[in-house]
Amino acid sequence: xxxxxxxxxxxxxxxxxxxxxETRILELEEDYNIEKLHSIxxxxxxxxxxxxxxxxxxxxxxxxxxxxxxxxxxxxxxxxSRELADLLLKSIDRLKQILADIYNEKNYLISDLIEEITxxxxxxHTQTSKEVSVREEAPNLEILYSEQIKLxxxxxxxLYYYLFELLEDSNLTLDELENKLKLVENEVLxxxxxxxxxxxxxxxxxxxxxxxLILTQENIDAFETKLGLKAKQKIxxxxxxxxxxxxxxxxxxxxxxxxxxxxxxxxxDLINLVGxxxxxxxxxxxxxxxxxxxEGSSILSRMSQLITQLHTKIMNTRLxxxxxxxxxxxxIVRDTSKSLGKQVELKLEGGEVELDKTMIDTILDALVHLIxxxxxxxxETPEERKKLGKSQEGLISIRASLxxxxxxxxxxxxxxxxxxxxxxxxxxxxxLLTESRAQEISNEExxxxxxxxGVSTKENITETSGRGVGMDAVRNGLKxxxxxxxxxxxxxxxxxxxxxxxxxxxxxxxxLILVNGRRFAIFQKYIAELLQFEEKNYSVxxxxxxxxxxxxxxxxxxxxxxxxxxxxQSKQQNSYIVIIRLDTYYFGLLFDEMLxxxxxxxxxxxxxxxxxxxFSGATIMxxxxxxxxxxxxxxxxxxxxxxxxxxxxxxxxSKTKERGKGYVLFESSSQYxxxxxxxxxxxxxISTQSIYHISNIxxxxxxxxxxxxxxxxxxxxxxxxxxxxxxxxxxxxxxERYLGILIDKVLDVIESLxxxxxxxxxxxxxxxxxxxxxxxxxxxxxIEAILTxxxxxxxxxxxxVIEETMSLEVK
Amino acid sequence: xxxxxxxxxYVIGSxxxxxxxxxxxWETNGQLYAGDVKYCLEVQNGKKILDVPHxxxxxTGIVNLRGDIVTVLDLFVLMEQKDLPDKNKAVIIRLKDNxxxxxxxxxSVFEVIELHSxxxxxAENHLSEKEFKxxxxxxxxxxxxxLIVNIPELFVIH
Numbered sequence: 001x002x003x004x005x006x007x008x009x010x011x012x013x014x015x016x017x018x019x020x021x022e023t024r025i026l027e028l029e030e031d032y033n034i035e036k037l038h039s040i041x042x043x044x045x046x047x048x049x050x051x052x053x054x055x056x057x058x059x060x061x062x063x064x065x066x067x068x069x070x071x072x073x074x075x076x077x078x079x080x081s082r083e084l085a086d087l088l089l090k091s092i093d094r095l096k097q098i099l100a101d102i103y104n105e106k107n108y109l110i111s112d113l114i115e116e117i118t119x120x121x122x123x124x125h126t127q128t129s130k131e132v133s134v135r136e137e138a139p140n141l142e143i144l145y146s147e148q149i150k151l152x153x154x155x156x157x158x159l160y161y162y163l164f165e166l167l168e169d170s171n172l173t174l175d176e177l178e179n180k181l182k183l184v185e186n187e188v189l190x191x192x193x194x195x196x197x198x199x200x201x202x203x204x205x206x207x208x209x210x211x212x213l214i215l216t217q218e219n220i221d222a223f224e225t226k227l228g229l230k231a232k233q234k235i236x237x238x239x240x241x242x243x244x245x246x247x248x249x250x251x252x253x254x255x256x257x258x259x260x261x262x263x264x265x266x267x268x269d270l271i272n273l274v275g276x277x278x279x280x281x282x283x284x285x286x287x288x289x290x291x292x293x294x295e296g297s298s299i300l301s302r303m304s305q306l307i308t309q310l311h312t313k314i315m316n317t318r319l320x321x322x323x324x325x326x327x328x329x330x331x332i333v334r335d336t337s338k339s340l341g342k343q344v345e346l347k348l349e350g351g352e353v354e355l356d357k358t359m360i361d362t363i364l365d366a367l368v369h370l371i372x373x374x375x376x377x378x379x380e381t382p383e384e385r386k387k388l389g390k391s392q393e394g395l396i397s398i399r400a401s402l403x404x405x406x407x408x409x410x411x412x413x414x415x416x417x418x419x420x421x422x423x424x425x426x427x428x429x430x431x432l433l434t435e436s437r438a439q440e441i442s443n444e445e446x447x448x449x450x451x452x453x454g455v456s457t458k459e460n461i462t463e464t465s466g467r468g469v470g471m472d473a474v475r476n477g478l479k480x481x482x483x484x485x486x487x488x489x490x491x492x493x494x495x496x497x498x499x500x501x502x503x504x505x506x507x508x509x510x511x512l513i514l515v516n517g518r519r520f521a522i523f524q525k526y527i528a529e530l531l532q533f534e535e536k537n538y539s540v541x542x543x544x545x546x547x548x549x550x551x552x553x554x555x556x557x558x559x560x561x562x563x564x565x566x567x568x569q570s571k572q573q574n575s576y577i578v579i580i581r582l583d584t585y586y587f588g589l590l591f592d593e594m595l596x597x598x599x600x601x602x603x604x605x606x607x608x609x610x611x612x613x614x615f616s617g618a619t620i621m622x623x624x625x626x627x628x629x630x631x632x633x634x635x636x637x638x639x640x641x642x643x644x645x646x647x648x649x650x651x652x653x654s655k656t657k658e659r660g661k662g663y664v665l666f667e668s669s670s671q672y673x674x675x676x677x678x679x680x681x682x683x684x685x686i687s688t689q690s691i692y693h694i695s696n697i698x699x700x701x702x703x704x705x706x707x708x709x710x711x712x713x714x715x716x717x718x719x720x721x722x723x724x725x726x727x728x729x730x731x732x733x734x735x736e737r738y739l740g741i742l743i744d745k746v747l748d749v750i751e752s753l754x755x756x757x758x759x760x761x762x763x764x765x766x767x768x769x770x771x772x773x774x775x776x777x778x779x780x781x782x783i784e785a786i787l788t789x790x791x792x793x794x795x796x797x798x799x800x801v802i803e804e805t806m807s808l809e810v811k
Numbered sequence: 812x813x814x815x816x817x818x819x820x821y822v823i824g825s826x827x828x829x830x831x832x833x834x835x836x837w838e839t840n841g842q843l844y845a846g847d848v849k850y851c852l853e854v855q856n857g858k859k860i861l862d863v864p865h866x867x868x869x870x871t872g873i874v875n876l877r878g879d880i881v882t883v884l885d886l887f888v889l890m891e892q893k894d895l896p897d898k899n900k901a902v903i904i905r906l907k908d909n910x911x912x913x914x915x916x917x918x919s920v921f922e923v924i925e926l927h928s929x930x931x932x933x934a935e936n937h938l939s940e941k942e943f944k945x946x947x948x949x950x951x952x953x954x955x956x957x958l959i960v961n962i963p964e965l966f967v968i969h
Contacts, residue, residue, distance in 0.1 A: 272878075275878070276878045279878065518861065518862075562864075563864040563865070564864060603879070603880045604880070605863075605873065605880060605882075606873075606880070606881070606882040606912070606913075607911075607968050608866070608867070608870055608882045608913075608968060609863060609866060609870075609882075610968075612863070612865050612866060614864070614865060615863070618861075618873060618880045620875045620878065620880070624875055625859050625861065625875065626861045626873050626874060626875045626880055627861070628861065628863065628873075
C-alpha cells in the first residue's frame with residue numbers, strides 16, 4: 001500500500017513537471033529565453049532521476065534522451081528550432097501516456113522516439129536542414145554578445161535580439177524601420193544582416209534577415225506593440241526583471257511550504273459532509289419556529305451563518321486557476337494550426353480567474369472544440385488572408401473575467417466569421433427552416449441554428465470538424481454545469497463567442513413549486529418573472545399554449561401535462577406561471593402552487609435516469625424527502641419550445657430590455673408608493689414574528705445573512721399603522737450588502753407610470769415624483785438612494801458589528 | 812471422490828459463490844426472497860419514495876437514504892410478472908456493489924441465514940426466462956420456499 005502511494009505521488013509530480021515543460025516549450029517558440037530552456041531540462045532531469053528510483057526504466061530512458069538533446073541546445077551545439085520543439089512535445093506526450101498506465105510501463109515501446117531523437121541530434125541532420133533558423137550554425141548569442149549583456153545588467157535594462165525579414169514581414173525599407181524604432185525609447189547597440197540566417201542559394205525566399213540588438217526598459221510585447229511591427233524572431237538575451245523574477249521564484253519556493261497537496265477524493269468527501277450539514281441545518285431551521293425559544297433560535301441562526309461560511313471555504317478549496325486550461329489550449333492551437341497549415345497567434349487573458357475543478361474539466365472540452373472550430377472554419381490560410389488585406393497570422397484571443405460569482409469567457413477570432421447564407425441553406429436542408437421564414441429571419445436568430453445537431457457550414461468533414469455535432473455538445477456540456485453560450489459575428493471579420501459559467505455549483509437558490517401534489521425545484525437564476533394565471537390571457541395557437549404578457553405572447557408549458565399527462569383544461573384557475581429566461585428566448589411553466597424559495601444542495605440522479613432530459617438532479621428537503629430539480633434547458637429541448645415563435649421571443653427580449661423602466665407598486669401604512677423594479681433583487685413574504693431587533697434596528701434573515709430593514713413611515717413621518725401578521729420586504733443590494741424596505745403589501749407591477757404635479761407637502765429625500773394609481777396618490781421613491789443613505793448612517797455600525805462578530809466566530 | 816463429483820460451482824452474476832452463503836431474507840406479498848448479504852447495505856423503514864416522471868416502468872422512484880439519492884427498482888416489473896404487488900411497501904433494502912447503488916422494496920425483512928450451496932436448486936425449470944434472469948436459484952428451508960435473487964443483475968442499466 002505504501003509503495004502504491006509513493007508511485008501515485010511520483011506519477012502526479014511527473015505529470016505536473018511535464019505540463020510545465022510543455023508550457024515552456026511553447027513559450028520558447030515565441031520568446032527564446034535561456035532560463036526557460038533550463039527549466040525544461042530540469043523537468044526531464046528530475047523525472048529521469050525519480051523514475052530510476054522506482055525502476056521505471058522506459059521512462060528513465062526517454063527522459064534521459066530528451067535531457068541529452070536539451071543539453072546540446074544549452075551548450076550551443078544544436079539550435080532551438082520548431083522541429084526540436086515538436087520532438088520534445090512528442091516525447092512529453094509519450095511520457096504522459098506511459099505515466100497514465102504506470103503499472104504496465106515495461107510494455108511501452110519507445111525505440112521509435114529514441115531513434116528519432118538520436119537522428120535529430122546528429123550533426124548531419126542539422127547541416128542538411130533546409131529550414132532557415134536564426135541559430136543555424138550560428139554562434140551562441142549569449143557568448144557573442146556577453147559584453148552587451150553585461151551592459152544591460154549594469155544599466156538595468158532588457159536586451160533583445162530582434163530579427164526581421166525585410167520584404168517578407170513588413171515591406172519596409174531600412175529608413176522606415178529606423179523611424180519606427182525611434183517611436184520607442186531604446187538604444188540600438190548593433191544592427192546588420194544576420195549572415196547565419198541568409199537563405200541558401202536553392203531557397204526561393206527573396207527576403208533578407210536584418211537584426212537589431214536593442215537595449216530598452218520596455219517589455220518585449222509592449223515594445224513590439226508600440227513599434228507596430230512583427231519580428232521574424234525575438235530572442236531575450238537579458239531581462240532586467242529576470243532577477244526580480246528569480247527572487248520572486250525563490251519566494252514562491254519558500255512559500256510552497258505553505259501549500260499542501262490534498263487528494264481530490266478527500267475534498268469531495270468534505271464537500272459531501274458539508275452538504276449533509278446544510279440539509280440538517282435546513283431541517284432545524286424548519287423546526288425552529290415551533291420551539292418558541294428566542295435564544296435557541298438565535299444560536300441556530302449563528303450556526304447557520306457559520307455553516308454557510310464553512311461551505312464557501314470548502315468550495316474554494318476546489319477552485320483552480322483557468323491558467324491550467326490555458327496551458328492545454330496553447331498546445332492545441334499550435335498543433336491544430338500546424339496540421340491545417342494556418343498561422344495563429346493566441347492571446348490569453350484572465351488566467352488568474354478561478355473555477356471549481358469540475359467546471360474546469362467541462363470548460364476544457366468546450367474550449368478545445370471552440371478553438372478547433374475557430375482555426376478550422378474561421379481563420380483563413382495565410383494566402384487567403386494576404387489577399388483580403390489581413391495579416392497572414394490570424395488572431396484568437398481568450399479573455400476570462402469574474403463577475404459576482406459568474407465566470408465569463410470570451411473567445412474571439414479575426415477570421416471569416418459566420419456565413420449566414422450557408423447556415424440558412426443547412427437549416428432548410430434539415431427541415432428546420434422554411435424558405436419563406438428564411439427570407440425574414442435575422443442573423444441573430446440564425447446563430448441559434450448553429451447549436452442544433454446536424455447544422456454545419458462545412459462542405460467536407462475533416463478530422464477537426466464539420467460533422468455538425470460539436471456546438472450542440474458544447475452547449476449541452478455548459479448547460480449541465482449551469483452555463484450559457486452566445487455567439488455574435490460579422491461575416492468576413494470574425495466571430496465572438498461568450499460563455500458564462502457559475503464559479504461553483506453545489507448549493508443554489510431555487511424556487512419550490514407544486515405540480516400534481518409533488519414538489520419541484522427551479523433554479524432561480526433562470527426565472528424572469530412570476531405571475532398568477534389568468535384564463536383571459538391564455539390561448540392555443542397552432543397547437544401551442546400561449547400567454548399574453550403585456551404586449552407579448554409567450555409559449556407556455558403545462559407542467560402537469562408534461563410530467564403527469566394531466567388534462568390541460570383542469571386546474572388552470574388558481575395556477576401560477578413562472579417565466580423562464582434562457583439565452584435569447586423566454587417561455588412560461590404553468591404549475592399549481594408556489595411554495596417559496598430555498599437554498600438547496602444538488603444531488604445527481606443515478607445512471608437509470610440518464611436519458612431523461614427534464615431533470616438536472618434532485619435535492620433533499622428539510623423534511624428528509626427527495627425533490628426533483630427541473631432542467632429548464634431540457635424542458636425547452638424536449639418540447640421544442642425554442643423553435644416556436646422565435647420572432648416573438650425577439651420582441652420579448654427588446655421589451656424586456658426596457659423592463660428596467662417598470663415599477664413595483666406597494667403600500668405602507670395605507671400610503672401608496674411606487675419604485676423602479678430594477679432596484680429590487682427580490683420581494684420576500686415574511687411573518688412579523690421573524691423580525692428581530694438589534695438595538696433599535698429591525699433585521700430579518702435572508703439567504704443566511706442578517707439584513708437590516710427600513711420602514712418608509714420613519715423616513716416620511718407617516719403615521720404607522722399596526723402591523724399585520726404578514727408583511728413583505730423589498731430586498732436591494734447596496735454596496736455588496738443586502739438591505740430591505742419593509743412594506744405591508746405589493747399592489748401591482750406596471751410598465752409605465754403617469755406622473756402628476758407634486759404637492760409641496762411630499763417633497764423629501766428619495767422622492768422622484770408623484771402619480772395616481774387606482775385614483776390614489778402614489779409617491780414614486782428611489783429606494784436605492786434611501787437605502788444607500790441609511791447604509792452610511794443608521795445601519796453603518798450594525799454592518800461593522802456583524803462583520804466583526806462573524807470574523808471572531810470563524811477564528 | 813463422491814462428494815467431489817457432486818460438487819458444483821454456483822454462480823450468481825459472474826461470481827462463483829462460496830460454499831456457505833449468508834443471505835438476507837425478506838418477504839413480499841407472502842413470498843420469501845433472499846439476497847447475498849454482502850450486497851445489502853442497510854434496511855430502512857417508513858421512507859417516502861418519489862416517483863420520477865418519464866422514467867422506465869421498472870423504476871419505482873427515488874428515495875433519500877442517509878443523504879444519498881437512491882433509485883428504487885421494482886423487481887416484479889423487471890421480471891415482467893403480470894400480477895404486480897402493491898407499491899406501497901414499508902421497507903426499503905439498500906443494495907450496493909462497489910460504487911453502484913439501488914434499492915428494492917419489501918413488506919418485511921426477517922433475518923440473515925446461512926445456507927450451504929448444496930441446498931440451492933436451479934430455478935430454470937420453475938420460472939420464466941425473465942424471472943430466471945433475476946431468480947437463478949431457489950432453496951427450501953423449514954417448509955418455506957425461498958427465491959434467491961441475483962442482486963448483481965439489478966445493477967445492470969437497461
